[in-house]
Amino acid sequence: MDPAPLLARHVARFEAALDRLTPPADTRPERLHRAMRYSLEAGGKRLRPVLCLAAAELCGAAPEDALPAAVALECVHTYSLIHDDLPCLDNDDLRRGRPTVHRAFDEATALLAGDALLTHAFVLLSTAHADRPGLAHALIRELADAAGSRRLIGGQMEDVLAEKRADVTAADLEFIHRNKTAAMLEASLVMGGLVAGTPEPTLTALRRAGEHLGLCFQIVDDVLDATADQATLGKTPGKDARAGKATYVSLHGLETARRLAAEQTEAAVRELAAVPGDSAFLRALVASLARRDR
Amino acid sequence: MDPAPLLARHVARFEAALDRLTPPADTRPERLHRAMRYSLEAGGKRLRPVLCLAAAELCGAAPEDALPAAVALECVHTYSLIHDDLPCLDNDDLRRGRPTVHRAFDEATALLAGDALLTHAFVLLSTAHADRPGLAHALIRELADAAGSRRLIGGQMEDVLAEKRADVTAADLEFIHRNKTAAMLEASLVMGGLVAGTPEPTLTALRRAGEHLGLCFQIVDDVLDATADQATLGKTPGKDARAGKATYVSLHGLETARRLAAEQTEAAVRELAAVPGDSAFLRALVASLARRDR
Numbered sequence: 001m002d003p004a005p006l007l008a009r010h011v012a013r014f015e016a017a018l019d020r021l022t023p024p025a026d027t028r029p030e031r032l033h034r035a036m037r038y039s040l041e042a043g044g045k046r047l048r049p050v051l052c053l054a055a056a057e058l059c060g061a062a063p064e065d066a067l068p069a070a071v072a073l074e075c076v077h078t079y080s081l082i083h084d085d086l087p088c089l090d091n092d093d094l095r096r097g098r099p100t101v102h103r104a105f106d107e108a109t110a111l112l113a114g115d116a117l118l119t120h121a122f123v124l125l126s127t128a129h130a131d132r133p134g135l136a137h138a139l140i141r142e143l144a145d146a147a148g149s150r151r152l153i154g155g156q157m158e159d160v161l162a163e164k165r166a167d168v169t170a171a172d173l174e175f176i177h178r179n180k181t182a183a184m185l186e187a188s189l190v191m192g193g194l195v196a197g198t199p200e201p202t203l204t205a206l207r208r209a210g211e212h213l214g215l216c217f218q219i220v221d222d223v224l225d226a227t228a229d230q231a232t233l234g235k236t237p238g239k240d241a242r243a244g245k246a247t248y249v250s251l252h253g254l255e256t257a258r259r260l261a262a263e264q265t266e267a268a269v270r271e272l273a274a275v276p277g278d279s280a281f282l283r284a285l286v287a288s289l290a291r292r293d294r
Numbered sequence: 295m296d297p298a299p300l301l302a303r304h305v306a307r308f309e310a311a312l313d314r315l316t317p318p319a320d321t322r323p324e325r326l327h328r329a330m331r332y333s334l335e336a337g338g339k340r341l342r343p344v345l346c347l348a349a350a351e352l353c354g355a356a357p358e359d360a361l362p363a364a365v366a367l368e369c370v371h372t373y374s375l376i377h378d379d380l381p382c383l384d385n386d387d388l389r390r391g392r393p394t395v396h397r398a399f400d401e402a403t404a405l406l407a408g409d410a411l412l413t414h415a416f417v418l419l420s421t422a423h424a425d426r427p428g429l430a431h432a433l434i435r436e437l438a439d440a441a442g443s444r445r446l447i448g449g450q451m452e453d454v455l456a457e458k459r460a461d462v463t464a465a466d467l468e469f470i471h472r473n474k475t476a477a478m479l480e481a482s483l484v485m486g487g488l489v490a491g492t493p494e495p496t497l498t499a500l501r502r503a504g505e506h507l508g509l510c511f512q513i514v515d516d517v518l519d520a521t522a523d524q525a526t527l528g529k530t531p532g533k534d535a536r537a538g539k540a541t542y543v544s545l546h547g548l549e550t551a552r553r554l555a556a557e558q559t560e561a562a563v564r565e566l567a568a569v570p571g572d573s574a575f576l577r578a579l580v581a582s583l584a585r586r587d588r
Binding site: 027029083106133134148150 | 317322323325326327330373377380400401403405406408409410412413414416417420421427428430431435437438439442443447448451452454469
């Protein structure tokens with residue numbers, strides 16, 4: 001199955017909702033809301049929203065019912081990128097070919113726009129589902145947990161610390177990616193399932209699929225950084241090696257890293273296949289992410 | 295009525311819960327969790343938690359039932375201080391006589407500890423009230439709204455922008471304080487009321503009391519900065535005037551500022567008196583905040 005047509009439909013649906021479910025750019029204070037929209041509208045794969053909409057559909061809900069969850073996930077993802085790019089963390093000037101928020105605006109605005117996007121995720125989930133407080137509560141619990149100090153932010157913190165260490169182990173690297181990357185992918189699939197009122201065993205399969213997908217995604221990133229040419233990758237390859245950064249490739253070698261990526265992909269596909277319903281799109285999407293060349 | 299004895303009891307109750315309801319300092323990653331606790335345990339007035347516990351008691355709940363809400367409020371307040379102190383905003387080296395988080399740790403850790411505290415507020419509200427999803431939902435909605443881009447962060451953004459402007463009006467200043475300070479005081483009282491299952495008209499009175507208290511608190515701050523001596527204030531007075539910052543004193547003069555503070559105090563006390571129940575403690579607390587000399 002070619003996932004591209006349904007992927008495009010999910011992305012289009014999501015983009016329309018993103019515009020509707022975030023404050024207009026002329027909301028006071030304008031500078032803050034313009035910065036929030038500048039970063040939200042920068043594009044990107046929209047992977048987390050698509051996983052959420054597709055999981056909702058797989059579990060029998062209308063994808064439209066998962067739009068607030070999808071937008072909340074993207075708000076949290078975008079906030080984490082804005083803060084990541086700040087001078088005290090990665091100090092990046094460009095993201096997706098455009099100036100990062102602190103370059104396009106300034107550091108204070110970027111800091112506050114990140115804070116505002118994180119907060120908006122919870123505003124959105126609690127207002128959009130005001131008539132179903134049980135659902136709002138379950139979605140918020142899942143998202144807050146994935147974004148919290150033990151997961152997304154914890155992975156981020158250990159990533160920062162690892163850059164200054166020469167003794168990073170394979171277990172350390174797995175902790176970082178399990179939390180920095182996989183946590184939000186797990187939440188994306190689980191929140192889709194929650195919207196559909198899916199029972200616990202299925203939520204567990206979705207969570208496991210997200211975890212495997214997150215690890216696969218990160219290993220493929222490391223492999224591409226070590227092997228791709230600049231024209232294909234769209235950014236400078238070899239950055240990790242030059243920075244002396246521990247990666248799956250530096251710790252395990254290229255061949256083992258490729259094998260580990262394939263294993264994680266297979267495991268993700270297996271978990272998805274165990275979910276009752278038609279998981280063909282999600283399985284094809286996962287396979288295409290493992291095969292990507294940028 | 296002297297509010298001091300009950301104030302001390304509320305603070306002691308809160309401090310014990312703060313320790314219980316935040317991740318231990320040795321949670322992985324340790325550096326992140328140590329920074330979160332370093333800032334949470336720095337003390338301060340604990341005004342927001344006390345308002346929340348007292349409002350719950352006023353409305354007929356056991357103050358203990360409001361402890362998760364009180365801790366969540368303090369997490370959000372503390373995160374806003376950590377981010378405020380960062381070099382790209384106020385660039386403060388000291389807070390309450392101790393090095394700020396980015397001085398005691400580093401900027402990256404301070405940024406992430408702030409993010410983690412904001413997120414923890416929602417983790418806490420959704421887990422502590424897992425058996426009452428309706429309550430969890432109402433508390434989260436109230437807190438997210440108060441902390442959001444139109445209120446706490448919006449006030450913060452306009453405050454940053456106002457520092458670079460020479461034409462700040464009285465209406466601009468009120469927007470800043472209504473959102474930067476009053477929003478969280480409103481939420482503190484309202485969340486106490488929500489824990490007690492208080493009906494809407496009373497919640498509205500609590501919200502109005504918080505708004506008046508927030509404005510009074512800020513005007514008194516401005517008056518103290520213009521009049522107090524360093525020994526009494528515990529920090530350098532006259533900072534605002536030297537920075538050319540618009541304040542209630544610079545815009546309205548000292549006498550009018552004092553009158554406005556008295557009017558806001560009276561209005562807050564009047565709203566509290568309208569709430570059914572014994573509001574003597576909260577009214578005395580508000581009066582004592584208006585009379586404070588530091």
